[in-house]
Amino acid sequence: MPLLSLNNISRSFGTTKAVADVSLEVQQGEFFGLLGPSGCGKTTTLRMIAGLEKPDSGTIHFQDTDITNLPAERRGFGMVFQNYALFPHLNVFENVAFGLRARHASKAEMSERVASALDLVQLPGYGKRAVDELSGGQQQRVAIARAIAIEPALLLFDEPLSNLDVSLREETRSELRELVTRLGLTAVYVTHDQEEAFALCDRISVMVGGKLMQSGKPRELYEHPSDIAVARFLGRNNLIKAMRVSSSNTNEGEFKTLEGDHTLHLQVKHSELSPLNQPVFLSIRPEHVQLRANGDSGPNAFKGHVREIVFAGATSTVRVDAAGLLLEALVLQPEGYNVDQECTVVLPHDRLTLLQNQRG
Ligand code: ADP
Numbered sequence: 001m002p003l004l005s006l007n008n009i010s011r012s013f014g015t016t017k018a019v020a021d022v023s024l025e026v027q028q029g030e031f032f033g034l035l036g037p038s039g040c041g042k043t044t045t046l047r048m049i050a051g052l053e054k055p056d057s058g059t060i061h062f063q064d065t066d067i068t069n070l071p072a073e074r075r076g077f078g079m080v081f082q083n084y085a086l087f088p089h090l091n092v093f094e095n096v097a098f099g100l101r102a103r104h105a106s107k108a109e110m111s112e113r114v115a116s117a118l119d120l121v122q123l124p125g126y127g128k129r130a131v132d133e134l135s136g137g138q139q140q141r142v143a144i145a146r147a148i149a150i151e152p153a154l155l156l157f158d159e160p161l162s163n164l165d166v167s168l169r170e171e172t173r174s175e176l177r178e179l180v181t182r183l184g185l186t187a188v189y190v191t192h193d194q195e196e197a198f199a200l201c202d203r204i205s206v207m208v209g210g211k212l213m214q215s216g217k218p219r220e221l222y223e224h225p226s227d228i229a230v231a232r233f234l235g236r237n238n239l240i241k242a243m244r245v246s247s248s249n250t251n252e253g254e255f256k257t258l259e260g261d262h263t264l265h266l267q268v269k270h271s272e273l274s275p276l277n278q279p280v281f282l283s284i285r286p287e288h289v290q291l292r293a294n295g296d297s298g299p300n301a302f303k304g305h306v307r308e309i310v311f312a313g314a315t316s317t318v319r320v321d322a323a324g325l326l327l328e329a330l331v332l333q334p335e336g337y338n339v340d341q342e343c344t345v346v347l348p349h350d351r352l353t354l355l356q357n358q359r360g
């Protein structure tokens, strides 16, 4: 049984459909990510989980109880926002104790829990400090301490690191992940930053335009996006328009590319076999496109010309034109390739994905 489940929740603001029919499940102990471009409805979704916003329709269950109408303060969730939301007139101790005071914890219990929360975020003995004496990173750690001091059944993060500079962000990111794991907590983490979501999360749901497009482990999403929006959002991708031509019922699909008229074979699940003679999109990551300086013609291999080589430090991008089909390959050593040179392109069948959902 999942710890948290959202069942077909929607929320509009006037004519803006901020969240449209979103369903997802979060398991106990999971670090779960909600990833998508700005304005796609992440914050609204998180606020509905927190109880700060009510869905227009749909339900939210926690530990098998319907909490859709339960007020935020009775959900017992800890929250950390982008702008820390610390109380500037209270010192560190009082900020961390805030949720405990609201729960009428005893003085002794409060001291102990605050001290232990400050230990956990590596700010021991900081209780008497004023909030404005602290750096941005320290303030965010106080906000995290405040959220974990109540020993929440669920931790909600809304882009908590985006106000920190890059090096501090990466450091705090590792500490946060380590802390949540050590305490055995369950977290829902909202971010627009793919790298951050990939580094932190066990599982991720990708949202675009209010809709949940795909859920899965970071590597699954990256290597096998289910549709064009996800393929485009999650870094660079070659999108190849093609048509399925074989009518066999095996798991091997044969496709012809619309540009270049190349034949491609790939494994497709039986249920995924697309109708014949209808254009579909295949995708492959640039780092999985193989280039060879001279021809070996095997399956999924065809001739092309190098159009451009873009040096980017550790890697280079080689743009290839294969009879009108333009492909990007990411290579470590671009030596041996020159513009206009003929080369062979190989698209390994297990790296090609048939996008299921063809809307862009
Ligand atoms: P994200 O966190 O992914 O950037 P939000 O959930 O904040 O997205 O917003 C989703 C959409 O809903 C946006 O178009 C935003 O302008 C709109 N929106 C969010 N909150 C409100 C609100 N309180 N009033 C009106 N529109 C809102």
Ligand code: MG
Residues within 6 Å of the ligand: 042, 043, 044
């Ligand atoms: Mg937001």
